[in-house]
Amino acid sequence: MSAVELKLHAAADDIHAVQGFANLAAQRPTGNEMAKKCGGFTLIELIVVIAIIGILGAVALPRFIAAQADARVAKAQALYGAMRSASALAHSRCLMDLSGTALAPTCTVAGGSVAMEGLTVAMVNQYPARNTVAAGDGIVLAAGISPSADTVVVSVGNNPTTIDIAGAPAAGGCRITYTEAVPGASPLIALATTGC
Numbered sequence: 001m002s003a004v005e006l007k008l009h010a011a012a013d014d015i016h017a018v019q020g021f022a023n024l025a026a027q028r029p030t031g032n033e034m035a036k037k038c039g040g041f042t043l044i045e046l047i048v049v050i051a052i053i054g055i056l057g058a059v060a061l062p063r064f065i066a067a068q069a070d071a072r073v074a075k076a077q078a079l080y081g082a083m084r085s086a087s088a089l090a091h092s093r094c095l096m097d098l099s100g101t102a103l104a105p106t107c108t109v110a111g112g113s114v115a116m117e118g119l120t121v122a123m124v125n126q127y128p129a130r131n132t133v134a135a136g137d138g139i140v141l142a143a144g145i146s147p148s149a150d151t152v153v154v155s156v157g158n159n160p161t162t163i164d165i166a167g168a169p170a171a172g173g174c175r176i177t178y179t180e181a182v183p184g185a186s187p188l189i190a191l192a193t194t195g196c
Helices: 003-027 031-038 043-099 139-143
Strands: 113-116 119-124 152-154 161-165 175-179 188-192
Touching: 043 113, 043 119, 043 139, 043 161, 043 175, 043 188, 119 139, 139 161
Parallel strands: none
Antiparallel strands: 113 119, 152 161, 161 175, 175 188
16 A cells, blocks of 8 residues: 555545544533533422322221220230139139138138239139239239229229329220129129220
């Protein structure tokens, strides 16, 4: 190849390179196109997202409130079952004392006490007594109910003893009542969950 031909090829290569850069520059987005590609959300997109969040909140909130009420009902039912079981266990322990098979009987027909899990439970008519002290000495002690740990309010000295579930919207509507046994009958244990 001659020198002239080499220069022509070099010039052609330079022209192709310049055309390539021109094509790249033409493909680069302009200011408006760049704003469209790099911008945030449009107002309509934001409104749609807010509407979806609002709908989810409207559906979830009632379910959350219903779950709280269901939890209070479940707690009341659990405490009710614990009181019934504790009453039956204490009664059976008292009957064992009365039958003469216990080593050191402490329960009598009208009163006394029984040992349950290392605790002394006060008895009346062969069943746990009502709650007469804040720490619990009758049915509350027998059932292992702790007002602070179980978040309940326990009446002291009343017959019936009432246990109200904390957080219930209606006073007395989420309650367990324990009425002491009378001679010849078992205690009355009632559950109210209409106001949980």
